[in-house]
Amino acid sequence: MFIQDFMLMSFEKPIQILVAEDDEDDKLLILKAFERTLPKEKVTCVEDGEALLKYLKRVAPYNDLLKYPRPDIILLDLNMPRVGGKEALAEIKRCEDLKSIPVIIFTTSSNLDDIQITYKxxxxxxxxxxxSFEELVRVTEEIENYWSKTVLLPD
Amino acid sequence: MAKKEKPSIRQVKIYSIVTLILIVVGSAISYWTAGRIEFYTNAVMHTSEVLQRTNELYSSILERETNIRGYVITGNEQFLTNYRQSKINADVLLTQLQNLTLDNGVQQNNIEELRGLINARVRTFEATIAYFKEHGNLEGFLDPSKASNALNGYSMIKNVVLRINDVENNLFQERNQNLINNINALPFIVGLISLFSITIGLVTFFSIYQYNKAQIVADNDRIIFQEKLKDQINLLDESNKELEQFAYIASHDLQEPLRKITSFSDLLKEQYADKLEGDGELYLNRITAASIRMRRLITDLLEYSRAGKIENEQIKEVKLSKIISEMLEDVEVAIQDKSAKITLGNLPKVYGAETEYRQVFQNLISNSIKFSKPDTDPEISITAEEAGLDLVKKFPTLTREKKYHLIKVSDNGIGFNKEYADRIFSIFQRLHGKKDYEGTGIGLSITRKIIEKNGGVIFAESNPSEGATFNILLPFITT
Structure with missing residues (x-):
């Protein structure tokens, strides 16, 4: 753990990830997978689109910047109660100071229409x-690797 | 109303034809009667002319007699001139009479006799005139025998004239009666025929009315029936769509919890495998294996529900030989691995989507390779011919008027029992244990779904250890 942390610290500042996921099981699995490569506090979770928008706009209870830091990337589920993934995505891309945050759609769907629309x-x-969990670990590693090491993110 | 006989179109036709015939016959009879009336009118006029001429003739003879007498008594030349004129008159009348009665032999004889008698009288007149001119009187010319001759001559002329008149009068009577008969019969005949025609016409009209009424009822029934049928078809389409939607959603949503089962059992195995005791690890492995199989079933179900749902723009003429050759190139390694020998005959073009036909033949070939005999290299042949009408007739979903290709995919594999020939096409139906042959049994059901969507049928023939033949019937491309 120490060595891992040290190595990360020594190269890059680890990226901050915000996960919007309503399913408790998926949330647990995603957190467990990210734990392999990232310190716990680097991944935060909200349970739906409404909470996501409140978080990003720093509306209570998300006004503590230390506890709820601005994310470098967002993992967004599509099927969520209240404000769904697509509505949240639209809102994020409408807000001037939020639209630069990359949003990664992370969903059970493989529907071609969903893919088309969300990219648009x-x-x-x-x-x-x-x-499987094995696969999930591979994917979270790839996400973390790509967004923290391969690409440069806006400040 | 319930038992009332519905007039057939045939009855209506017969009524119409009878009416038409009656009208024609009626017209013919009327025309014929009119002809008869004209004929008798002419005949009657003819008779009265003959009578008139006869009377004129008789008068002219009397006139001559009078003039002769006047002349011999007074010696006045004027009587002689009058006599000469009336003589010419009589000749003209005789000729006219003769011409008028050309058709009547009896009258011709009578007229001839009359002409003879008149000529005899004229000869006497001439002799009398000649004698008178010579002697200035008739003394010595007249004697009792001559007087009786003159009397006889007159009565004979009178008799003949009367006879002619009698004959003509009789004819006149007869013709007049006929004329009257015909004139009387005409309105009766015309009336009768008109009545008949009107009756039949009314019957026809009524029949047509009844027929139309029945037709309207039948049309309404048919429209109602068609609408019902349409509703039923719509309902069926809807429920089919719902079913497919259900399969899609079910399989899609089923994946969620399954993914979690797999993931958490992965986690459990990874982090706590060494802490599991006894059969614990075995059970965990069983959970994983069952989850994997279930995932396979679900993805297959998804694939099945999607099969045949190709967009219309992807449907075109497909060259089967090209599609199959390309597909075989793609799976060349697997084919070589199994030492399989695949031969292609002359294959037709059919309508459909390339991806679908590719899937069909890939399923059939992989099926044949999978169920090959362990000690024999798989040999597969794909051939095509035109399907016979007897074969087409066996399948109610096919159209008899259409032509069909019969495409055969035959192998030398382990085959199967005849009684399973239908079952192998049902979803998730398997003839062998999972241990012996992997797979969920979805391939052939997808194949059948695609073939049926393209207006065809597929059926299998086999006997255990004698290889299997999959027969596909697909419609010819019509221009």
Missing amino acids: MGSSSFITKPG
Whole structure:
């Protein structure tokens, strides 16, 4: 753990990830998968689109910047109660100070229409949730690797 | 109303034809009667002319007699001139009479006799005139025998004239009666025929009315029936769509919890495998294996529900030989691996989507390779011919008027029992244990779905250990 942290620290500042996921099981699995490569506090979770928008706009209870830091990337589920993934995506891309945050669609769907629409709306990736934990770990590693090491993100 | 006989179109036709015939016959009879009336009118006029001429003739003879007498008594030349004129008159009348009665032999004889008698009288007149001119009187010319001759001559002329008149009068009577008969019969005949025609016409009209009424009822029934049928078809289409939607959604939503089962059992195995005791690890492995199989079933079900749902723009003429050759190139390694020998005959073009036909033949070939005999290299042949009408007739979903290709995919594999020939096309139906042959049994059901969507049928023939033949019937491309 120490070595891992040290290595990350020594190269790059680890990226901050915000996950919008209503399903408790999926949330747990995603957190567990990210734990392999990232410190716990680097991944935060909200349970639906409404909470996501409140978080990003720093509306209570998300006004504590230390506890709820601005994310570098967002993992967004499509099927969520209240404000769904697509509505949240549209809102994010409408807000001037939010639209630069890359949004990765992370969903069970592999529907061609969903893929088409979300890319058109400004999402950065479309990932279908993998079938096994092993696969999930591979995907989270790739996400973390790509967005923290391969690409440069806006400030 | 319930038992009332519905007039057939045939009855209406017969009524119409009878009416038409009656009208024609009626017209013919009327025309014929009119002809008869004209004929008798002419005949009657003819008779009265003959009578008139006869009377004129008789008068002219009397006139001559009078003039002769006047002349011999007074010696006045004027009587002689009058006599000469009336003589010419009589000749003209005789000729006219003769011409008028050309058709009547009896009258011709009578007229001839009359002409003879008149000529005899004229000869006497001439002799009398000649004698008178010579002697200035008739003394010595007249004697009792001559007087009786003159009397006889007159009565004979009178008799003949009367006879002619009698004959003509009789004819006149007869013709007049006929004329009257015909004139009387005409309105009766015309009336009768008109009545008949009107009756039949009314019957026809009524029949047509009844027929139309029945027709309207039948049309309404048919429209109602058609609408019902349409509703039923719509309902069926809807329920089919719903079913497919259901399969899609079910399989899609089923994947969610399954993914979690797999993921958490992965996690459990990874982090706590060493802490599991006894059969714990075995059970965990069983859970994983069952989850994997279930995933396979679900993805297959998804694939099945999607099969045949190709967009219309992707449907075109498909060259089967090209599609199959390309597909075989793609799976060349697998074919070589199994030492399979695949031969292609002359294959037709059919309508459909390339991806679908590719899937069909890939399923059939992989099926044949999968169920090959363990000790024999698989040999598969794909051939095509035109399907016989007897074969087409066996399938109610096919159209008899259409032509069909019969495409055969035959192998030398393990085959199967005849009684399973239908079952192998049902979804998730398998003839062998999972241990012996992997797979969920979805391939052939997808194949059948695609073939049926393209207006065809597929059926299998086989006997155990004698290889299997899959027969596909697909319609010819019509221009």
